[in-house]
Every structure is written in structure tokens, then in C-alpha cells.
Amino acid sequence: MEILYLVLRNMFPYKGYKLSVLENGNHILIGLKSRRKCGICPTCGKHCRNVETEYERTVRDLDLAQRQCYLLFKQKKLRCSCGYRGLEKLDFVSKSRRVTTRMETYVVSLAEKMSLKEVAEIVRLDWKTIKNINREYIRSLLPNILRLDIKRIAIDEIAIMKGHKYFTIIRDYDTGVAIKILFGRTYEETAKALASLGQEKLAKILYASLDMWDPYIRAIKEQCPNAELVFDKFHVVKKVNEALDSVRKKEFANAEPDERINMKHKRFVILKREENLNQKQKEELNMLMQSNEKLYKAYLLKEQVLSIFDDKTSTFAQIIERFDAWFSNILSNEMKEFYAVVDTIRHYFYGILNYFRYGMTNAIAEGFNTKVN
Ligand SMILES: [Zn+2]
Structure with a gap:
């Protein structure tokens, strides 16, 4: 008997319990009887004697000689002096498993x-x-994000299947840790993902960096009551470049054959920032600009607005003035391809200006600047 008990002890090394075999048929049922009057509080880790009641639990344990094995034991419900009220901590089974x-x-x-x-x-x-x-x-x-205090978040969409499907990644802006990854980019999906962080956490979020995408904007405005929206500058840059590129395409389509030779394969030269061009590219750009006035104007308009985003010395009021000057240049040149961008910038101006206030950008995730700028 003594030896059998030692074998049993060895197989079920659960400290503080007296073991007994209650059933030994198709299943094996092991009874664990606690030797302690107190339980361990999961919050403060102290022994707590104030036991309110006990619950009987049966949990599955490792098989014994291919027979399913169960443990039967009682778990104490504590009312601890630290304020905790609930089940005692057991080292062989987690809560509600x-x-x-x-x-x-x-x-x-x-x-x-x-x-x-x-x-x-x-x-x-x-x-x-x-x-x-x-x-x-x-x-x-995973790193325990619930313990992180998140002050700034970044929301990025990632296109898959050639833009037919989207992921949304919500990151802690400061650590880069992904807080939520969701399929889709709708308001409902985003709001639900944010809501799962809990109101207390959401209230601590002060800044959110994101694209000018209305479903995200609505979700953040509703879920994060204290968050200022910062629109990612590369999203604006992308739209400006698209406008310039549509001018290039139109001019190319309307050009005389000998002019076209000049314009071919120049997309990269046009979209790149002037300061980043090498000597050969600069010459190519000059030739192109001399031969096509409209494209030249469009190019200057692109450079004009993108240089605002590089401006680190102007005051906030001066930045607004520079945007206003750009808006009126587009109108006076009747550069229709840029009208939609102007509308977009005006519509989302508050969040674009916040870029100049807070200097946040999703650049790393977007990777757009390295491709085009
Ligand atoms: Zn306690």
C-alpha cells in the first residue's frame, strides 16, 4: 500500500493534496483532497483563510496506460483582505479550464x-x-499588450489579392507592436476591434495616425474620445503624385510622335523629388519640361506642395498660408487634374495640419516614401 501510494504520488505530483483512486474502470478518477484550510489569492499571492465556499471540479489529466484520467477536487472561493473575491489559485489547473x-x-x-x-x-x-x-x-x-499604456496608435491598411482584399493593422505607434490585426477595413470591423480594448484603454489614446479613409476616421472618432487624428502625409503625397501622373499620361497621349520619344519612360523622373535626382535625371527632366509647358506646371505644383511637408521652420500660420498659395496656383493654372486632390486636402485639412503639429507618420508600414519619393 505504501509503495502504491508513492507510485500514485509520483504520477500526480500535486502538492498539498491527499490522493485516492475513486474509479478504476474505463476511466480513472483520482480524488484530490486538500490538506489546507486556506487558499492562495491570485491577486496578492498571499494565503487567505477567509473561504466563502468550495466548488467541486472535474478536469482531464494526462492518460494513464491509455486510459483517460480525471481529477476530482474542490476549489475554494476566497474573500481576500486585498479586495479579491473569487477562486483560489491552483498550480495544476488554470481558471475555467x-x-x-x-x-x-x-x-x-x-x-x-x-x-x-x-x-x-x-x-x-x-x-x-x-x-x-x-x-x-x-x-x-505575444507581448502582453493589455499591460501596455497606449498613447498613440497607427492604423494601416494592407492590400492583398491585388487590392481585392484588405487587412487592417492597429499598432501601438511608439513600440510598433500590433495590437489588432483584422480582415477587412470597414467601419464595423475597425470599431469592433477598437472597442475590444476596453473604454479605459481607449480613453488614454491621444493620437491616431491613419489614412484619409472615412470608415477608420468614424471608428476612431466614436471609440477613442480623446484622440486627435493625424493623417499620414504619404497618403497625401500619393494622391498628389497620382494627379501629376494623370497629367503626364494625358500629355503623352496628345503629344506629337517626336515629342513622345522625350516623354517615354519618364514617370520615375517626374515623380521623384527634384533634390533626389542625379545629374542625368536632371537633364532628362529639363528637356521634358522645355518641351511640354503643362507638364512643367504640373511638376512645379507637385514640388510646391510636397516641399510644404518638408518645411520644418515655418510657423503653423505660415504653413496654412503656403497651402492657400498652392490652392490658388492650381485654380489660376486651371490644373483640373489636381482639383480632386485640393478637395481632399481641404476636406481633411484638420488632420493634415495635425501632421505639422505632432509629426506622426505611418511611413514604416506604408513604405511608400522609399518607393516613390
Ligand atoms: Zn489577496
Whole structure:
């Protein structure tokens, strides 16, 4: 008897419990009887004697000689002096789990080698339980964002399937850690993802850097009551470049054959910032500009507005003046291809100006500046 008990102890090394075999048939049921009158508080870690009641629990443990094995025990409900009221902490099973911690470890180790369905068959647990165990494990590996104090967020969309499908990534702007990754980019999806952070966290978010995309804007305005919106400057740059490129395409289509030779393969030269061109590219640009007045004007308008975004010395009022000057240049030149950009900038002006106030940009995720600027 003594030896058998030692064997049992060895197989079920649960400290502080007296063991007994309650059933020994198709299943094995092991009874754990606590030797302690107190329980450990999960919040303060102290022993707590104030036990309100006890709940009986049965959890699955590792198989014994291919027979399914269960543990039957009582878990204390505590009312601790630290203010905690709830179940005691047990070291062999987590709160509200149906299997022991060592069973979870076993499941996770199998899941690294085979499909979850196969794991479910081997350990004889339902697939959903396996999935939950594995998900919790993966979650435990991620940095605990719930503990992070997030002051600034960045929201990026990532196009997949050639722009037919979108991901949205919500990041902590300061650490770069992804807080949420969601499929899609609708208002509902974004609002739901933000809401899951909880009101307390959302109230601490003071800045959000994002594209001029109305569903995101609406979601942030509703969910983050204290957040200032900062529109990503590269989104504006992209729209300006698109306008310039549409001028180039139109002029190319209308050009005489000998002029076209000059204009061919010049997209890159036009879209690149002038200061970044090498000598050969500068000469190409000069030739192009001499031969096509409209394209030249469009190019200057592009350079004019993009240089505002580089402006680090002007006052806030001067920045606004520079934008106004740009708006009127477009109108006086009747540069219709730029009208939509002007409308966009005017419509989202508050958030674009916040770029100059707070200097935030999603550049790293966007990668746009390295491609075109
Ligand atoms: Zn406590």
C-alpha cells in the first residue's frame, strides 16, 4: 500500500493534496483532497483563510496506460483582505479550464507537429478544446499588450489579392507592436476591434495616425474620445503624385510622335523629388519640361506642395498660408487634374495640419516614401 501510494504520488505530483483512486474502470478518477484550510489569492499571492465556499471540479489529466484520467477536487472561493473575491489559485489547473496545465502542455507540443484535428484524435478531446488550448498558448507568447499604456496608435491598411482584399493593422505607434490585426477595413470591423480594448484603454489614446479613409476616421472618432487624428502625409503625397501622373499620361497621349520619344519612360523622373535626382535625371527632366509647358506646371505644383511637408521652420500660420498659395496656383493654372486632390486636402485639412503639429507618420508600414519619393 505504501509503495502504491508513492507510485500514485509520483504520477500526480500535486502538492498539498491527499490522493485516492475513486474509479478504476474505463476511466480513472483520482480524488484530490486538500490538506489546507486556506487558499492562495491570485491577486496578492498571499494565503487567505477567509473561504466563502468550495466548488467541486472535474478536469482531464494526462492518460494513464491509455486510459483517460480525471481529477476530482474542490476549489475554494476566497474573500481576500486585498479586495479579491473569487477562486483560489491552483498550480495544476488554470481558471475555467477543463484540462490540467500539464495536459495543455502536452497538447501544445503535439500541435507543433501535427494538425489540431489529429491532436484531438490522439488525446481524445474535442477539436474546439484543442483549438482553445493552442490559441491561449500562442496568445501567451505575444507581448502582453493589455499591460501596455497606449498613447498613440497607427492604423494601416494592407492590400492583398491585388487590392481585392484588405487587412487592417492597429499598432501601438511608439513600440510598433500590433495590437489588432483584422480582415477587412470597414467601419464595423475597425470599431469592433477598437472597442475590444476596453473604454479605459481607449480613453488614454491621444493620437491616431491613419489614412484619409472615412470608415477608420468614424471608428476612431466614436471609440477613442480623446484622440486627435493625424493623417499620414504619404497618403497625401500619393494622391498628389497620382494627379501629376494623370497629367503626364494625358500629355503623352496628345503629344506629337517626336515629342513622345522625350516623354517615354519618364514617370520615375517626374515623380521623384527634384533634390533626389542625379545629374542625368536632371537633364532628362529639363528637356521634358522645355518641351511640354503643362507638364512643367504640373511638376512645379507637385514640388510646391510636397516641399510644404518638408518645411520644418515655418510657423503653423505660415504653413496654412503656403497651402492657400498652392490652392490658388492650381485654380489660376486651371490644373483640373489636381482639383480632386485640393478637395481632399481641404476636406481633411484638420488632420493634415495635425501632421505639422505632432509629426506622426505611418511611413514604416506604408513604405511608400522609399518607393516613390
Ligand atoms: Zn489577496
